[in-house]
Amino acid sequence: MGQLGRAFFFALAVAIGLGGFVLTGARMLERSNTAVAEAQYDYVLARAEGAMERGLQLGLPLRELEQALPVLERTINAAPQVLAADVFSPSGVTLFSTDRGAMGEPVPPPWLVAIDERRGETWQEVGRHQVTMGRAVVNDFGLVEGWAALIVDRDALTTPFSLALPILRDGLLIIFAAALGAALIGAVDSVGVKRRTRDAIAILTEEPTTKDHSSHGDPFIDAVEAAAAATRATHHQLSAATSKMQTLDAEV
């Protein structure tokens, strides 16, 4: 990895790191938003369910509970972006609804799947344009008499990456500048390879050396100097031996 490679690598690492931070941080913010909104709607739903359960204490079956519809009407006014509120039987037939046309109709099958797969008291079904949250309406004997459901606009709950991408777009310029800064850090010849190469080559090619590049204390440069000196000495010895041998050759 040369200096250019290191610069690119540093820039990439910083860009990925900061990009990851922005995405993860934004996702956490989205989650906080969603959690607060969900808790708000769950509170509304729990109140509606509580009001209906109080009505069931009188011994009436759920389908004959007259105050169910006023409770649902109050519920949709309790929080913004609530589109409708329904109460339906365990078999999935709508008993009461703020949407009068829905009464007596079967509920969408995904709601029943969400009920089957629920964990905890509340179930949730996320649709394309709306989110449905529901809770069981239980009588005094612990029997599920039906389900109360709140239909909320999908925009009320922050969708994944709906904040993250705009945040990433806003921060792109800063991330790019940071990556550039990292590239500059990476481009510095910090391990001294260039200097060492230059000094070593200067010593090996017997160029006039300056004291500063000799850098006594760098064991590698010391070794190169020792090798270069030995090479020069050996060259002289070989020359001397060759000339002696040539003399002998002539004498023979």
Add this chain to the structure above:
Amino acid sequence: MLKSDAGHTPLQALRRRDLGSSKRTDRTVLALSAALFVLVFAVGEWLALTIFEPRYDDLTITTQSAAETVAQAVSEEMAVATGYGIPLARMRGVEPYLEGILRSEALVSRIAVFDAAERLLFIAPATAHDEFETFTAQAVRAGIPGEDGPVGSILVTPSPTILQDARRDLQSTLLASAVLVATLTGVLLRIVLLHNVNLVQARLGASMGAASHGVFADFTPAPSGPLRRIGQFAAHSIAPLRRTHRKLIDLTDEVRALDTSSTFGNRIDGALAPLSGLSFDRPLKQSASTPPSLLWPLFALVTVVATRPLVTSFAADRIGPGDLATIVVALTIAADAVGAALGLLLAAYGPWRGAKLISATGMVVAGVCLAATYVIRAPEAFILAQFGAGLGAFWAIGAAFMVRGTLKHAPWRPAVLVLGAIAIGYPLGGLIAESEGRRMAFLVVGALACLSGFLAIAGPPRRRRRERLHLQRSLHRHLHQQGAPFLTLTALGSITLAVVSFVEITLPTEVSRDDYAGIGLAGALAGGLGLVVTALNTRVRPIALPIGAIVATLALAAGIIGAPGLMVALMLGIASGLALVGMGAKGFGALPAIIIIGAILLAAAAEAASAAVPLEGSFIAFIGVASLALLSATRLIKRPA
């Protein structure tokens, strides 16, 4: 003689010195990592202030809307009571009622009731009485309707902890990101510099040292890298010596041939005497074999690791039937481990012909099993799919590691690869799950695993031979090393148990439930920190294992008492890095493999046991971790550091 030449550094002295400049490189890499940390942290803070901070207004609005809903609900209840003719100021039991709302609703922190003349009648919590004046800034108000207009109002303060938590989470994420960038970059740079600069320079330096003694043997330039030119120049500078020496030998042979009466023998020897200590051998041959590419195993491993942040949380809250969720989590972990163990055994001792086909088939099987999770709803099917994924993936990846030369000569490569895959795969899987949901994440990662299977077929045929592994011999060798089996069993067992118990089970199912990005970041931190420790100076090696076990115990204890997940992951990363340092090449033997699999099964058993006894799975695991760490610490006392 050259050996006595003044001013030349003796070879022995050179050997004692740092010819590769590794200390200098260590310092440089540390400084560069620190610079990157500061850069990422500072820029991240800037992003947090300029880009994130304005977005908190949305969160403030949402919390105020929630507080309004609560205020509205309380005012409706009050209106019903006043409708019966009870004066607002003389109502009884209002404060306990308000306290009850505060206990059940984390969204609000204070509720106050005022009469029409704005006199404070009731407030909860009771302690808020004294600081009442200070809490009206963020509060929302709802009127209490009466027959002749409002009879009072309700003031509700949204809980400030929601915003505080969001800001704290952002800071933790920033810190983890900066640590990850600095450590991963530093480690990778260190490894690259070690290969391209330090080792090459040490080799060249040793050659130079030999040359200073008249041994002009090995000046082979490095095949690539920044120091190649030095090698080339050095080789070039001694080429004339070799040529002259060869000519001299030819001339000497000629003279000896002509000197039939041997009258010049003494003079010939005398002329050659000064050269007696010199050596002009040809350069040593370099090994032509290049290690196998590890890009494919890295890609395959990343796909396997990417599902790890999702498996146990999915088992706990989607697959596991209610009370038995812990059993399903335990069986999932165990099935995966048993599958992986079988896969590795097959890779080591199973069929080898058509190794590429094995790798391809294994990854496709693993990919299909992972992707099948998209439609799986029964616990049995999910457990079976995890078994299949472990078996397929580790057979395939194990076959790539079993190529001769990888484990014996470069055992650090698979180790670095596994930790690197954890550092990449965990956040990748977490972010896919955040974006598309868990089921879709399994499908996407499964598809990627299948793709890696098809990629295994691409490229030149794998004609390399397999590493010969003898299970019995390896076990025998390890068991006869003084103290090694005891330390491996106790310390490695303790560290693995702690890591699996927290990172695989507690973190996804309890600490960071549904926070897949957070789980991903914590996993990456554990992997990344493991890499850092392995790249550090290994002077701690003799005591690394017991120290790692102690760190793992402290980490798990911190996790149990509610320390932040990222901090526990960081400590566990250090512990696993210390395990790698302590084990070294021995970490790739049969005994460590058996102990790791055993510890994973033990972690699963601890989780399953929590269904039978009134203790958390992590606490049961902690008892095991602490006991094993204590046993390994006895070795620390006996053995001087």
